[in-house]
Amino acid sequence: MSERSVLNCSELPEHAFDGRAPIWWGNLLLLAIESTMFGIVIACYFYFHQNFSYWPPPRNVPPTTYDTAPDLLAPTSNVILLLLSCVPMYLLDRAARAGKIKAVRIAIVVSIIFGAAAVALRCFEFRDIHFKWDANAYGSIVWAVLSLHFAHLITGTLETAVLGAYVFVRGLDAKHRVDLTVTAVYWYWIVGVWIPLYAILYWGPRLG
Numbered sequence: 001m002s003e004r005s006v007l008n009c010s011e012l013p014e015h016a017f018d019g020r021a022p023i024w025w026g027n028l029l030l031l032a033i034e035s036t037m038f039g040i041v042i043a044c045y046f047y048f049h050q051n052f053s054y055w056p057p058p059r060n061v062p063p064t065t066y067d068t069a070p071d072l073l074a075p076t077s078n079v080i081l082l083l084l085s086c087v088p089m090y091l092l093d094r095a096a097r098a099g100k101i102k103a104v105r106i107a108i109v110v111s112i113i114f115g116a117a118a119v120a121l122r123c124f125e126f127r128d129i130h131f132k133w134d135a136n137a138y139g140s141i142v143w144a145v146l147s148l149h150f151a152h153l154i155t156g157t158l159e160t161a162v163l164g165a166y167v168f169v170r171g172l173d174a175k176h177r178v179d180l181t182v183t184a185v186y187w188y189w190i191v192g193v194w195i196p197l198y199a200i201l202y203w204g205p206r207l208g
Helices: 022-049 073-098 101-127 137-170 174-207
Strands: none
Touching: 022 137, 022 174, 073 101, 073 174, 101 137, 101 174, 137 174
C-alpha cells in the first residue's frame, strides 16, 4: 500500500492579502462581469448612434436646437474628484496592510466624504444631459450608463462606510484588514471604468 503525502497547513495564517485571499478573486471576477456589462451598454450606445443623423439628436421642443451635447462642468468636476479620491483610498489600503488603525480611520472618513461628494455631483450630471430617460434612444442609453455607474458609486461609498463603522466600533482585525484592501480595488475600478465612459458620453458628441 502506497503512502499519501499530507501537507501540514496548521501554521498558515487564517487571512492573507491579494491573490492569496479567496475574497480577492471573488471581487476580481465580479469586476470582470461588471466590466462586460458596461461593454454591452456602450455597444448599445454606438448602435443607437449609427441610426441618427445628429448625435445627440435635436430637441423636438420649440425652439428646435441641434446643440444638445451634455454640459461639461459637473461631469468634468466629478472626474477630477474621483481621481483625487484614489489618494485617500490608496492610503487606506496601505494603512490596512500595515495594521495602523488610526491611519485607517482617518482614511476611511476622507474616502467616505469623497464618495458622498461624487454621488452628489452625479445628480447634477443627470440634469445636464438635457434629455429625460424616456425622451429618445439617446436619452435612454445615456441615463442607463449613468445609472449603472451611479449604483456602483453608491455601493462603493456604502461599503466603505459599513467597514468604517465596524473599525470604529470593533477595531481592526485581520479579516477586515483584507476586506479594506479589496474595497480599495473595487473603488479603483469604479474610478478607472468611468474615465472611458466619461470620454464617450461627454466628449464623443463634441468630437464626432
